[in-house]
Every structure is written in C-alpha cells, then in structure tokens.
Amino acid sequence: MxxxxxxxxxxxxxxxxxxxxxxxxxxxxxxxxxxxxxxxxxxxxxxxxxxxxxxxxxxxxxxxxxxxxxxxxxxxxxxxxxxxxxxxxxxxxxxxxxxxxxxxxxxxxxxxxTGDGASGDLVLRDVKQRPNRAQAYVNIIRGCNMPCTYCIVPATRGVEVSRPIAEILPEVEALVGDGVTEVTLLGQTVNAYGHDLPDKQNLSKLLRELHAIPSLRRIQFITSHPNFLTRELMETMAELPRVSRYFHLPAQSGSNEILQRMKRLYTREKYLARIRDLQELIPDMEFASDWIVGYPGETEEDHELTKSLMEEVRFSQSYVFKYSPRPLTVADDYFEDDVSEEIKARRNQDLLAIQNRISLEKNQALVGKVVEILLEGPSKKGEGRFQGRTAHHRIVHLEGVGPQQVGCYLPVRIEKAMSHSMMGQLVDEERFTMDSRDAGDEGILSA
Ligand code: SF4
Known part of the structure; x- marks a missing residue:
C-alpha cells in the first residue's frame, strides 16, 4: 500500500x-x-x-x-x-x-x-507514471475495521472505504491499455471489499469484471483476512484461471489462546478449514502467511502449535515478525510485553528454519521442469542476471535475457533450487505453449 x-x-x-x-x-x-x-x-x-x-x-x-x-x-x-x-x-x-x-x-x-482530507485515490492517476511497465498496484479498499489487538493500522488508516467497481474498472483498463498485464489489488483487508458499497459489490464481482479484460493475464490481491474468505470468493477464484494461485492469508499464530488474545476472530481449526476448502477447489493453490512470535503471554506450547500449523499447511512463503508493542493498540495498553528478546529471536529463527526447508523442498520439486515467468527486471543479486516470477509467485533468476524482454512472459527450465528462489534457463519459446493457466500444476508447460 x-x-x-x-x-x-x-x-x-x-x-x-x-x-x-x-x-x-x-x-x-x-x-x-x-x-x-x-x-x-x-x-x-x-x-x-x-x-x-x-x-x-x-x-x-x-x-x-x-x-x-x-x-x-x-x-x-x-x-x-x-x-x-x-x-x-x-x-x-x-x-x-x-x-x-x-x-x-x-x-x-x-x-x-492529518485530517479527513482527500483520500489518496482522489489523486487523478496518470497511468503512464509507474515504475513497472507490465505490473501495477491498484488500491480497492483503504482502512481497516478489524480489532486485532497488536495492530496500529486502524488508528492510522481509519475505517474501511471501498472504491466502487465503476471507478476501479476504467483505471485497470487504462493500465492494461498502457501495457500492464499483471495487477495486484490492494487493501488492508482486501477480501472485505465492497461491504460499504451499494448494490452488493464484492471482491468476487470485481474479479469477474477484471477477468473479462483481454490482455490482463494475472490478477492478484493482498492482504486477505481469513474471516472474509467466503465460499463465493473461493468458487470465483476457482472459476477464473487468471486469478493468482498464490494466496496470502495471514494466520499470525497456530495457538487458539494467542489468536484469541490477538482478537483475530478465528480459531486454528477455522483457519485450516478455509485452507482445505480452497485446496479442494484449486489443488495447485499455494499459500503464504504472516506470523508474530513472542506475543504477550506466548508459551512454548503456543509456539509449538504455530510450528505445527506451518508444517501442516506447508506454506510456500512466510513473513515472520518479532512482536513489538505499538502505541494506540490494545496490546500496548493492556498486555505486558513479557517474552524476552532472546526467546523472540529464537522463535523467529525456528519458524524461518521450518519455512526455509519447506520452500526448498517445493522449489526442488520443480528442478528440470519448465515454468512460465513474467520477467520483472534485473536480478537483485546482480551479476548481469534478470529475475521473474512464476504464476505461484516464485522468484526465478536467469541469464541470457535483456531489458527488452522485461514485461514478457517467458518459458524457463528450472536448473537449481534454493529456499528463496530458483535458477533457470530460457528455453525455445516456439516449442512451448505460453499460457501457464492451461499448463496445469505450477504453471508447468509442456513441449
Ligand atoms: S492486522 Fe490486518 S486485519 Fe488486523 S487490524 Fe491490522 S490491518 Fe486490520
């Protein structure tokens, strides 16, 4: 955002x-x-x-x-x-x-x-002013109405305000007309989109409208709250092949005690049920999560439950944060920050180690396969390489391509797997179908 x-x-x-x-x-x-x-x-x-x-x-x-x-x-x-x-x-x-x-x-x-002035979206967007030619962010809902006890966002971003579909659609059409092929819809609780709008506008309806735009190849949305992952939304995602198969659904903790203290308003069981429902509808769906370690009152048992949730879902990516009290939050007012820095650091490392192992295993399973990537730009690792992402949001580094191919969808054979990325080799484009959604699991293309 x-x-x-x-x-x-x-x-x-x-x-x-x-x-x-x-x-x-x-x-x-x-x-x-x-x-x-x-x-x-x-x-x-x-x-x-x-x-x-x-x-x-x-x-x-x-x-x-x-x-x-x-x-x-x-x-x-x-x-x-x-x-x-x-x-x-x-x-x-x-x-x-x-x-x-x-x-x-x-x-x-x-x-x-710092009042209630014009929202950022009243900035008349010049679609040509953006850093990436093929990728663009589009805000669809600002603010947050949720009561998470650790979070300062509702205090700084205010209550949820959705933009009407009639405003979002022309913006995305203009972006696509200027070369964008991947949009990421943004909101603090993006899947709560539309509840404050007339005519029952919601994320499912918006996704259907956007999916009908020719040339828009990838549609992503972040960040979702498990409580707003409705059956309608899951079925819509399953029906629309160009909606991302990488889903960021923050769990925050695997312990019901801690989830209750965080006021996340779901249990571990409910979270897992949503994941299973979505996996049933979209078997190749990959998940990512945020986690907070060292939340006030978090015991070793709570931490073990978080570790076991990570193992059970086998997320493809995790963002792990050590709890730090934030002003204007319930946790800062009422809970003692009683987990030591040392323990927070150790639990942080525990979760990272689990995620790194799972990510490596998932990436290794792709070695030798051909995947489609959207080439994003020079690799952050330098060395003259470029990097792109698969339909499942995995980073692939490769050589033998240039700036003129940035924004193109390219078939790449995976040669080496690391935890956070993979190395690949461009393959002869003409011998492969180019629509990863037709290619099935993990965007694997066939000769
Ligand atoms: S963590 Fe997310 S859902 Fe919870 S209050 Fe903060 S922005 Fe809202």
Whole structure:
C-alpha cells in the first residue's frame, strides 16, 4: 500500500511540473512516506530525519515532508521533535500534496495536516507514471475495521472505504491499455471489499469484471483476512484461471489462546478449514502467511502449535515478525510485553528454519521442469542476471535475457533450487505453449 501511495504522490507531483531526482543530495524536496506497523521502521525514519537537521540549516530552502502512517500517528509531536520538518501529511491527505508544497513555499512555515482530507485515490492517476511497465498496484479498499489487538493500522488508516467497481474498472483498463498485464489489488483487508458499497459489490464481482479484460493475464490481491474468505470468493477464484494461485492469508499464530488474545476472530481449526476448502477447489493453490512470535503471554506450547500449523499447511512463503508493542493498540495498553528478546529471536529463527526447508523442498520439486515467468527486471543479486516470477509467485533468476524482454512472459527450465528462489534457463519459446493457466500444476508447460 505504501509503495502505491508513493507512486501516486510521485505521479501527482510530476503532473504538477516537478521532476524526480535520482540523487537525494541534489533534491530540493524530500518526502518520506512512512510505516508505523513496527517500531524498527519508525526508528529508521527518526534517524534519517535527525540526520537532515544540519543540511536544513545549511539549505533553508530544502523542503522536508513526512507522509503516511507516522504522520498520522504522531501529528504535531513529529514537528515538535523534528522542527526542521516542513510538512506533516497524514494517510488521507496526500491527494493534495502539490497544493501543500506550494503553500509551504509561499508561507515558509511548517504545517501539519492529518485530517479527513482527500483520500489518496482522489489523486487523478496518470497511468503512464509507474515504475513497472507490465505490473501495477491498484488500491480497492483503504482502512481497516478489524480489532486485532497488536495492530496500529486502524488508528492510522481509519475505517474501511471501498472504491466502487465503476471507478476501479476504467483505471485497470487504462493500465492494461498502457501495457500492464499483471495487477495486484490492494487493501488492508482486501477480501472485505465492497461491504460499504451499494448494490452488493464484492471482491468476487470485481474479479469477474477484471477477468473479462483481454490482455490482463494475472490478477492478484493482498492482504486477505481469513474471516472474509467466503465460499463465493473461493468458487470465483476457482472459476477464473487468471486469478493468482498464490494466496496470502495471514494466520499470525497456530495457538487458539494467542489468536484469541490477538482478537483475530478465528480459531486454528477455522483457519485450516478455509485452507482445505480452497485446496479442494484449486489443488495447485499455494499459500503464504504472516506470523508474530513472542506475543504477550506466548508459551512454548503456543509456539509449538504455530510450528505445527506451518508444517501442516506447508506454506510456500512466510513473513515472520518479532512482536513489538505499538502505541494506540490494545496490546500496548493492556498486555505486558513479557517474552524476552532472546526467546523472540529464537522463535523467529525456528519458524524461518521450518519455512526455509519447506520452500526448498517445493522449489526442488520443480528442478528440470519448465515454468512460465513474467520477467520483472534485473536480478537483485546482480551479476548481469534478470529475475521473474512464476504464476505461484516464485522468484526465478536467469541469464541470457535483456531489458527488452522485461514485461514478457517467458518459458524457463528450472536448473537449481534454493529456499528463496530458483535458477533457470530460457528455453525455445516456439516449442512451448505460453499460457501457464492451461499448463496445469505450477504453471508447468509442456513441449
Ligand atoms: S486485519 Fe488486523 S492486522 Fe490486518 S490491518 Fe486490520 S487490524 Fe491490522
């Protein structure tokens, strides 16, 4: 969501005549789009802002702004602690960022704006302003109504507000018209989409509308809450072959005691039942989950239950976080952060070790097979390689391709498997069918 918000802000500023600057030291405006989910992310922003104090003294014309969740959370305190910050702009106000910048330049005084201003989606999106040619994020619902006791998001992002299908559809059509073939629909609780809209709009209906757009080859959506995974949604996903077969469904814990303390509003049994139902309808579906270790009151038994849930589902990916108390949350107000850092670190490693083993086993099963990837760009590992993703969201590194193929769907034979990625070799395109959805399990193509 933050990546998309940054894209929308950049797009708005380009439309207003500003130019992006590659070198931070040469920029006349520095905007930080921030996250409050963990204290680690916040600490990095505080330290970055602190380091800019001297530069601001030397360059009074430099304009520094803080956007997003930290702005929403800290409001005036942010400028009290960092008086050299010119603009504090909350999660619902960045739609007017160009006006705010003009205002500051005129008045030369700091401003804090964290009200119920224009939502980010009121930024008229210029579909040509985006970092990836073939892939795009599209927000469909903002905010969250859930009561998770550890989470600051409802306080910083507000209540759920869905965008009507009539607004989303033309945006996606315009993106596809400009070369996008993969969209990722975004929301904090993306599968709760539509409940606040008239005419029973929901994610199933939206997926059907989007699936009818020719040339749109992959449709993903994140992040889902297990409680809103309805039978209708599961059947829709099964019916629509271009809807992703990689499903991010955060479990957070495998212990009912902890799930109750987290107020996730489901049990381990209910979570597993949803997974099984979806696997029955879509046998090649792969799952990913988020986990919090060291939640207040988490015992070794609770931790063992989380480990066993990981083993049972065999997720293809896990994002593991050590619990840290966040302000404005029930857990911070009422629970003692009573699991030591040492134990949190060990449990974190336990879960990572399990996930790494399972991921490696899943990747090894693909060695020698041909999969279709969407080539995304240069490999993060460098060495002249490029990387792409399979229909199941697995990363494949390969050589022998160039920037001109970025955004193309390519058949690749898997040669080596690691935990987090695979190495592959481009195969003769003409000898293979190119629609992975026709290729069956794991997007395996046949000669
Ligand atoms: S569903 Fe829970 S964890 Fe997710 S954003 Fe809402 S409150 Fe936070």
């Amino acid at each position: 933050n990546l998309l918000d940054s894209e929308l802000v950049a797009s708005k500023l380009v439309q207003a005549g500003y130019e992006p600057c590659e070198d931070e030291a040469l920029a006349g405006i520095l905007l930080f789009n921030t996250c409050s989910v963990r204290d680690h992310a916040e600490n990095r922003v505080w330290s970055k802002l602190g380091a800019l104090r001297v530069r601001k003294e030397q360059e009074p014309e430099l304009l520094i702004g803080v956007l997003g969740c930290m702005a929403q959370e800290h409001k005036i305190y942010l400028r009290t602690r960092m008086p050299h910050v010119d603009r504090v702009c909350g999660t619902m106000d960045f739609g007017k960022i160009d006006e705010y910048i003009a205002e500051i330049r005129e008045k030369r005084e700091g401003l804090v704006q």
